[in-house]
Amino acid sequence: DTAVSQTPKYLVTQMGNDKSIKCEQNLGHDTMYWYKQDSKKFLKIMFSYNNKELIINETVPNRFSPKSPDKAHLNLHINSLELGDSAVYFCASSQDGPTGELFFGEGSRLTVL
Amino acid sequence: AQSVSQHNHHVILSEAASLELGCNYSYGGTVNLFWYVQYPGQHLQLLLKYFSGDPLVKGIKGFEAEFIKSKFSFNLRKPSVQWSDTAEYFCAVFDYKLSFGAGTTVTVRA
Numbered sequence: 001d002t003a004v005s006q007t008p009k010y011l012v013t014q015m016g017n018d019k020s021i022k023c024e025q026n027l028g029h030d031t032m033y034w035y036k037q038d039s040k041k042f043l044k045i046m047f048s049y050n051n052k053e054l055i056i057n058e059t060v061p062n063r064f065s066p067k068s069p070d071k072a073h074l075n076l077h078i079n080s081l082e083l084g085d086s087a088v089y090f091c092a093s094s095q096d097g098p099t100g101e102l103f104f105g106e107g108s109r110l111t112v113l
Numbered sequence: 114a115q116s117v118s119q120h121n122h123h124v125i126l127s128e129a130a131s132l133e134l135g136c137n138y139s140y141g142g143t144v145n146l147f148w149y150v151q152y153p154g155q156h157l158q159l160l161l162k163y164f165s166g167d168p169l170v171k172g173i174k175g176f177e178a179e180f181i182k183s184k185f186s187f188n189l190r191k192p193s194v195q196w197s198d199t200a201e202y203f204c205a206v207f208d209y210k211l212s213f214g215a216g217t218t219v220t221v222r223a
Contacts, residue, residue, distance in 0.1 A: 002154075032213075041201055043157075043213040054211055090156065099164070100145045100207025106155040 004105035012111045023091030032074035033092040119214035134189040136204030143208040146187040
């Protein structure tokens with residue numbers, strides 16, 4: 001019974017393409033996040049949504065557009081993919097009220113060729 | 114902006130050895146502190162957390178961490194590691210967002 005699930009787990013695509021990663025959580029949490037983990041394992045927050053509203057947007061290129069149709073889903077769409085977008089993207093969720101205790105999905109490894 | 118520094122990039126040790134990973138953060142105000150662990154090929158999991166109270170916190174799998182406010186530190190310890198503790202360990206600090214350190218790769222040799 002996966003708490004935070006992401007699809008797809010692996011994505012290989014060409015430069016210039018547009019791709020999406022989907023995330024769903026069944027924990028009843030109000031806040032969801034996207035993190036990017038680069039090749040050196042460094043984790044950086046990209047976006048945070050609380051109850052479908054954007055609350056954190058960390059200087060991410062506007063080629064990245066998150067969408068939250070409801071509080072259980074947070075999708076990430078990426079336009080015009082670049083080589084530097086290759087990374088593992090982690091979705092996470094947390095209870096309402098900021099604490100920092102996050103539950104992470106298994107990650108989506110994006111490879112841009 | 115909050116910054117988190119982890120002292121060790123890669124630690125290699127033998128089973129039954131003791132482990133200590135250093136973590137320092139920059140912000141002087143009230144923060145929540147965490148250690149997350151990422152086992153090979155898996156997602157991040159919470160190892161332990163500190164919000165307030167006893168500065169010595171115990172987590173899962175025999176890990177503990179000590180918050181020393183005067184040193185802005187939150188070091189992780191385990192008295193006796195096992196092969197299964199091989200993983201990436203991340204210190205993280207929450208003020209309005211969760212910021213991670215660069216991570217420490219721990220390799221435990223059988």
